[in-house]
Structures are given as C-alpha cells and as structure tokens.
Amino acid sequence: MKNLINKIKNLFSDDIGIDLGTTNTLVYVKGRGIVINEPSMVAVNNKTGQVVAVGKDAKEMLGRTPGHVRAVQPLIDGVISDFEVTEEMLSYLINKAQNGFKLLGPRVVVGIPSGITGVQTRAVRDAAMNAGARTVHIVEEPMAAAIGIGLPVHEPTGSMVIDIGGGTTDIGVISLSGIVNSRNIKIAGDRLNSDIITYIRNEFKILIGEKSAEDAKIATGSVLESDEGLESVVRGRDLITGLPREILVTDKDIREAIHHSITQLVDMTKEVLETTPPEIVSDVLQSGIYLAGGGALIRGLSVMLSDMLGGIKIVVAEDPLTAVVRGTGIMLDDIESYKESLKEHENQLSPTTK
Numbered sequence: 293m294k295n296l297i298n299k300i301k302n303l304f305s306d307d308i309g310i311d312l313g314t315t316n317t318l319v320y321v322k323g324r325g326i327v328i329n330e331p332s333m334v335a336v337n338n339k340t341g342q343v344v345a346v347g348k349d350a351k352e353m354l355g356r357t358p359g360h361v362r363a364v365q366p367l368i369d370g371v372i373s374d375f376e377v378t379e380e381m382l383s384y385l386i387n388k389a390q391n392g393f394k395l396l397g398p399r400v401v402v403g404i405p406s407g408i409t410g411v412q413t414r415a416v417r418d419a420a421m422n423a424g425a426r427t428v429h430i431v432e433e434p435m436a437a438a439i440g441i442g443l444p445v446h447e448p449t450g451s452m453v454i455d456i457g458g459g460t461t462d463i464g465v466i467s468l469s470g471i472v473n474s475r476n477i478k479i480a481g482d483r484l485n486s487d488i489i490t491y492i493r494n495e496f497k498i499l500i501g502e503k504s505a506e507d508a509k510i511a512t513g514s515v516l517e518s519d520e521g522l523e524s525v526v527r528g529r530d531l532i533t534g535l536p537r538e539i540l541v542t543d544k545d546i547r548e549a550i551h552h553s554i555t556q557l558v559d560m561t562k563e564v565l566e567t568t569p570p571e572i573v574s575d576v577l578q579s580g581i582y583l584a585g586g587g588a589l590i591r592g593l594s595v596m597l598s599d600m601l602g603g604i605k606i607v608v609a610e611d612p613l614t615a616v617v618r619g620t621g622i623m624l625d626d627i628e629s630y631k632e633s634l635k636e637h638e639n640q641l642s643p644t645t646k
C-alpha cells in the first residue's frame with residue numbers, strides 16, 4: 293500500500309520557487325532546498341533556433357561563440373528581452389528540477405521585479421505555463437525578499453527592503469501582507485559595471501570588458517573612504533596603441549566611477565521614506581532597512597546608507613543573493629496564506645497564448 297502511495301506521489305511534481313533574476317536564476321524545490329543557482333544566460337543556435345546550453349555552460353560561451361551560436365540574456369534590466377528564450381530557460385529549469393517524468397506539472401512561484409508591466413508579468417506567467425507548470429503564482433521581488441529574510445510581512449507593522457540585483461534595484465515597504473510603497477530603477481550591479489568601464493576608458497584610455505569590470509567592482513569596490521588601500525589589476529585594450537595593457541585600479545577609482553549611481557540609489561531610498569505614511573516610517577526606524585540582492589555586498593554600503601539617512605539602522609540580509617528564492621520557497625509551503633502578497637494568483641493558461 294505504502295508503495296502504491298509513493299508511486300502515485302511520484303507522478304506529481306515537486307513544487308518549485310524561481311527567482312528569475314537579470315544576472316542569476318535560482319530554483320528552490322520543496323523538500324530539497326535550492327537546487328539550481330546559475331547565471332541567467334542561454335546559448336542559441338542561430339541556424340536551428342535550438343537552445344545549445346543554459347546557465348553556467350552558456351555563460352562560458354559568451355564572447356567565445358562561433359558565428360552561428362549566440363549567447364542571450366533572457367532578461368535585461370529586469371525585463372524579459374526575449375520571450376522564447378525565457379520560455380526555453382524556464383522549461384529547462386523546471387525539467388532539471390524534477391526527477392524524471394511527471395504526470396502533473398509543478399506549482400510554481402516566480403519572483404519578478406516590482407514595477408514590471410502587466411504585459412510582462414503575463415509573459416512570465418505564460419512562459420512558465422508553457423514550460424510545464426500546473427499553476428503559476430507571481431510575487432514581486434521585494435515581497436519575496438522580505439519573506440525570505442523572515443520579516444513579519446503579515447503583521448500591521450512596516451518592513452522595508454532594498455533589493456539591489458544585477459538589472460534593477462527594487463525598494464519595497466511592506467505592511468499587512470501588501471506592498472505599501474515601492475520604487476524600482478534600472479540602477480544596480482550591471483550599471484555599476486558599465487560605470488566602471490566608462491571611467492576606465494576616460495581616465496586610463498583603456499577599454500575593458502564587462503567581466504573585468506565586475507571583478508574589479510567585487511575585489512576593490514567600496515563606497516567608504518576608510519576602506520582605502522584596496523587595489524586590483526585590470527586588463528584591457530589600450531585605445532591609443534590598440535595593444536593589450538594592464539593597470540592597477542584602486543578603491544578610490546571604483547568609488548569615483550560608481551559615485552553617481554550610488555547617489556541615485558540613496559536619493560530613491562529617501563524618496564520612498566518621504567512618501568511612506570509616518571506610522572509606517574516609524575516602524576521602519578525601529579526595525580531598520582534590510583538590504584538584499586548581490587548589491588547588498590558592496591563594501592561599506594550599509595554604513596554609508598545609514599549616514600546618509602540620519603542614522604537609521606541598515607541590515608544586510610544573511611545570504612542576500614538567495615533571499616528572493618528562499619522567500620518563494622517559504623510561500624510554497626502555504627500558498628493560501630500568502631495570497632494577499634501575490635501580484636498574480638492565476639491558475640489558468642491565458643486564452644491568448646493557445
């Protein structure tokens with residue numbers, strides 16, 4: 293009997309939580325935890341239209357592909373840039389997360405940036421449905437991050453999260469299971485990388501690649517002058533001689549390069565605080581502002597933000613890169629109780645897609 297029950301159980305898919313990020317895609321499977329954590333990248337064969345590789349394998353091909361293979365980032369600035377590729381990627385992830393064939397597809401919770409349009413939200417849902425999901429629930433990233441961090445989202449008290457990802461920074465203030473106030477800008481990790489590329493081109497007359505800029509940001513970046521003394525070697529092409537050249541980049545260089553973008557993040561945070569009801573701001577003053585996403589790891593950011601915001605407590609979430617996907621996992625355990633927190637609570641494949 294037990295055997296039979298297990299056999300029947302095996303026909304059902306395990307529920308899945310997905311953080312569909314611009315830079316990284318993470319998948320959580322109920323009962324198993326985070327099973328996939330890979331770059332959001334797909335390699336496509338131009339001749340056949342077939343997907344050749346997904347995730348790490350596809351990223352390694354970036355810039356090294358033969359003419360007929362192109363590496364595509366399905367999301368740019370937190371928005372779907374290529375619907376078909378996104379669908380392929382979701383399909384790959386959903387299949388990879390399952391053990392073998394299942395009769396019934398999984399229930400899926402997908403985290404997306406706040407401020408995404410209705411059309412884009414629907415595109416994500418349709419992509420997940422077409423990729424084999426049984427039901428799809430969509431949650432905004434700051435909400436998922438808050439749940440992942442363990443903030444009291446259901447309570448009548450304000451919680452505030454800043455999720456600095458690759459493509460977007462999402463700020464959300466949450467109370468009573470809903471988002472009370474939020475902002476979303478396309479200034480996040482990718483922008484900081486391009487700031488660094490521009491700065492090095494202007495100051496050193498060297499053209500460096502995206503990956504070198506990111507490495508320098510992570511190794512040497514700090515928003516605090518007190519972190520002085522950090523440096524790293526960056527290689528690129530000398531714009532005058534056309535030859536490869538190597539330079540030493542310091543924390544001061546990176547600080548100058550990203551200063552403008554960081555100021556915009558601070559301004560947006562101020563704006564959110566200024567437009568949030570006073571009672572809720574007073575809750576946030578007590579509990580602090582939580583930082584999530586890879587950008588939370590920028591050296592000195594919490595100290596600087598606190599200084600700029602009149603001493604308010606800033607907390608970097610534990611394991612900030614996985615906060616959103618952990619949130620989707622927690623929601624899967626009791627989807628009914630998170631109904632109010634979902635952006636979309638849909639079970640049907642929309643008629644327009646079939």
Ligand SMILES: Nc1ncnc2c1ncn2[C@@H]1O[C@H](COP(=O)(O)OP(=O)(O)OP(=O)(O)O)[C@@H](O)[C@H]1O
Pocket residue numbers: 312313314315316317369370405433456457458459460461480481482506509510513584585586587589590591612613
């Ligand atoms: N130690 C670090 N210091 C600074 N930046 C970091 C660090 N580690 C990762 N990052 C940056 O974090 C970004 C990726 O973060 P994350 O995985 O949260 O983004 P995402 O969820 O894919 O994007 P989005 O939420 O915008 O769709 C990258 O830009 C990466 O360079």
Ligand SMILES: [Mg+2]
Pocket residue numbers: 311312313314433455457458585616
């Ligand atoms: Mg993210």
